[in-house]
Structure formats: C-alpha cells, structure tokens
Amino acid sequence: MKSILKTFAVLIAMVYLTGCGTSENQSQAVSSESSTPSVGQSGVKDDVSNPNVVQVAVGSKDHTTLVAALKAAEYVDALTNVGPFTVFAPTNQAFDALPAGTLETLTKKENQRQLRDILEYHVLLGVYKPGDFVNGRKMGTADGRSVEVTIDADGSILINGGKILGTVEASNGIIHVIDKVLVPN
Template sequence: MKNLIKTLLVVLGLAISAGCGTSESQSGTTNMASSAPSVGQSGVKDDQSNPNVVQIAVSSQDHSTLVAALKAADYVDALTNVGPFTVFAPTNAAFDALPSGTLESLTKKENQRQLRDILEYHVLLGVYRAGDFVNGRRMGTADGRAVEIEVNNDGEVFINGGKIIGTVEASNGIIHVIDKVLVPN
C-alpha cells in the first residue's frame, strides 16, 4: 500500500512536471523593467529537477484540499523553497473529518494567519524519515509548537494521533501522508 501511494505520487508528479513548459525571450535577455508581476519561488519553472513538496502535493488527487489551504494561507512559496522540510500532509478525507464549517471559515481572508499557523504545525525543519521518529518524543514545528510522536509495537508511526500512511521523498524534503489534520491546542 505504501509503495503504491509512493509510486502514484511520483508518477503524477513527473507527469505534471513533464507537462509544464518554459519559455525564453527570443533575445535571450531579461528585461528587469518589465511590468510582469513578480512571483515567488513557486513561479519558477524547472523541468529537470525532482519535484518539491508543493509540486508533489499538487500532483496528488488525495491532497487537493491541502493545496487549496496552502494557497489560501499564502504558504506555497515558503514550502517551495530549498528546505529541507518534513511535511505531514493530511489527505482530503482527513480534512473532510473536521467539524462542519471549519475549513470554510479558515480559508476566509480574515483567518489567513490562523490557517497558516495550522499549516506550519504540519511542518518540521529538517528531514525526518519514519525510522527517525522515537516513541514519546516531542518535535518542534515551524509554528514554534511541538507535535508528539507515537510508535506502536508494529512500528506504525503516529503524529498527535494521526497515522503516517505513506511517505514520498521530495527535492526539498520529505512528505509523510497522514490520516488526520493536526490542530494545535
């Protein structure tokens, strides 16, 4: 199951990357005085490198809600940067399990900071593979809080009760797919 999820995400990421084109100026120079809007790191097109954590999430049908939340929180560029990051990526089903109206409220412009705090709670600075997690350990998140790790006797890893159900390596870190949205206390 984990290998199937990983394979699907990688294939989808590569398919999307292959479909993205780049264009160059005919003169080969860049006009810095251009009136084109500036874009962050997420606007850089790169068909040669491995996909980053955002590109992988975008390519996953199971993470469309997460991608929409990243956009609403203006957090795409931050996770497109070099990293390295460990991202706990809730599935669409995990978002669907939130109390009714929660996601709709959080994605309103006036709640952007609160949504970003929640998303940052899903990010660790550095790369942590499943084998790096130790039962009972608390790990600091990008929002300055901490998540608690649980490893059961079968070796399954849980983050604040959310089970890691798949893992995908990215060019700027690692993604652990989880079955729960982590909400800070």
C-alpha cells in the same frame, strides 16, 4: 609611451561612449522589469528536476484540499524553497473529518493567519525519515510549537494521533501522508 597613452585614452573614450549609449536601453529594461508582476519561488517552471514538496502535493489526487489550503494561506512559496522540510500532509479524507464549516471558515481571507499557523504546525525544519521517529519524542514545528511521536505496538507511527500512511521524498524534503489534520492546542 605616447602610443600606449593614446591607446588607453581611446579605450576609455570607447567605454564611456558605449556606457552612455546603453543607459537609455538599461532604463527601458529596468522599467519593463518593474512592470512585470513579482513571482515567488513557486512561479519557477522546472519540469526536469525532482519535484519539491508542493509539486508532489499538487500531483496527488488525495491532497487537493491541502493544496487549496496552502494557496489560501499564501504558504506555497515558503514550501517551494530549498528547505529541507518534513511535511505531514493530511489527506482529503482527513480534512473531511474536521467539524462542518471549519475548513470554509479557515480559508476566508480574514482567517489567513490562523490557517497558516495550522499549516505550519504540519511542518518540521529538517528531514525526518520514519526511522528517525522515536516513541514519546517531541519535535518542534515551523510555528514554534511541537508535535509528539507515538509508535504503536504494530510499529505504526503516529504524530499527535495522526497515523503516517506513507512517505514520499521530494527535492527539498520529505512528506509523510497522515490520516488526521493536526490542530495546535
């Protein structure tokens, strides 16, 4: 019994000494971690997994304006999270059709909240494929408003009058490319 207690005492002493010896290293590790700039989900580098909705947009030459707007609104991290999201992604041409100066005004720092509201109006929570869109259906957006689906006689799907030109699946949702910037009322 004495030998078991002696062994136990030695183990406790070793644990204590080992713990004490690393406290300096642990505090150094904590201080070096705290000096590292904070990076959100969008800062994670992963070239192996399927791309998320933001990575798909970044890879599209037709969505450079959308990507710039996402960055200006600091909305990139939100859309790189797990989701799932349905994103209505206006093309560069759709942004070009806005009244002159609109985009320049919205991307100013003081208008960041307004820009983010508009971008959130392009996002639904959940994955909605083309077959899920029903004529006259109102769908709630991430900003708390809703968009309305219209199905044309030729079968084209419109969201608040913006035609879906194509659909791309992503790891955290689905993207519907549209020909119009959706502006909330």
